[in-house]
Amino acid sequence: MTLYFSRLTLKRDPSTDALRQLIDPAERARATDAHHRLLWSVFSDDAGRKRDFLWRSEPRGRFYTLSERPPEPHGLFEPPEIKAFAPALSAGDRLAFLMRANAVTQKPKDPNDRAPNGELRRRKVDVAMHALRHLPGREHAARPGSAHEMSPRQAARFEIARTEAHKWLIAQGDANGFRLDPLPAGDEAAEPDAGFELEHYFTVALPGSRRGRRRGEPRFGVFEMKGRLTVTDPAAFLAKLATGFGRAKSYGCGLMLIRRA
Template sequence: MYLTRFRLNTARSGARKLLASPQAMHAAVMSSFPTLLPSDTSGPRVLWRVDRTSRAEVFLYIVSPPEPDLTHLVEQAGWSTQPEWQTHDYAPFLSRLARGDVWAFRLTANPVHSIRRKPGEPTKLTAHVTPRHQMGWLLSRQDAAGFRVVEKPVEQRRLPQGDEYELVVHNRQNRAFTKKTSKDGLVSLVTATFDGRLEVTDPDALRRTLTTGLGRAKAYGCGLMTLAPADSDR
């Protein structure tokens, strides 16, 4: 597995086009793997995420089984004078994960749930749209995903409810874009970014989460969780 970071030059029209369409970004990411063959989606797969930093920088992160070649992205949306991209072997880091480790994490996800509006009707996927429900979506998956979100000490909680965890939900978006294979040609996608701290409870399960993604809409920039030292300022 490989972890890659590429900085987008938002002054270029090619970068703005990619950032405006998850489908266009997905196509650009998958074009980085000319020899990649279809595989079992239950195993490691290509995941990607766009991060916007406090310094107005925009980075594309990719986790992938083969090493990517982002030459086309440099030409379309990068800088010819800047370092092109950084790719690291992910396996050594993954192998060092251990129960009890504490890490800062970031995840952009598509928090949805299945509901039935009337008895007898089929269930329908519906997006969680409030921070509280989006946070609940993540917390309900943490055990199976191999981690638990760190709880705040009681004296640091500012609210009687909803402030128990070292977890922030931000950059909540409701995006719509066209897709030829969609029934009506339009795809609606609700996303949210989670920043927080976690403790590793099951290293093998967490390794699967980091390499196969969490939740739905992985083709559209959701599901990629990354870890950083717990004292990271990101």
């Protein structure tokens, strides 16, 4: 299967600028919904087609996509920059990665809730929301050392989110042909988990849901991660790159950007 990696950039002209607050708003929750609609319009040649692309937003109206078909020219974008995505990978190759992901895992619904075959019924949960569910405050954390210093509570929440993201990504690697680079032996100056860094964790209200800090408002969590990895099974790794990681892929999550380390 041929895949296409594309860069899309919003036009800088009066007609696009007049719509910018609608198609590329600064506020995160509104941007998630607006970008979701905008990218679907690029690939919506068939109203009944299922999503066959991943995407990621960047500042200044720029987007990256990985798709099974090249994006069509669109009136709001400059001509798309498109290239075939077919990296030649071998076991042992080292890559730097950047990813925005909604990480989920399966947990038992209830110790007494079993299927007819006796197995526990399970449900998918956001790994950070599940770990943070008993702590007060919102599920938001910024990277330590960012412009806004964190309170002790925020620091504790960030560390929990970081631990859960790291565990989730290790499990993703075990199942999909890669491993995170370990801490170099004897390198006391290196950061812990040198192959992984969590830059941010935040939650976004599902588009169409009620706005505001209301109990029970449907939300999904987003990890902003980067690091280094080693390919162990090139075929499995490439297959996962094509389908994406985690959930909320319609809303800009799941696309792993890679480059040679």
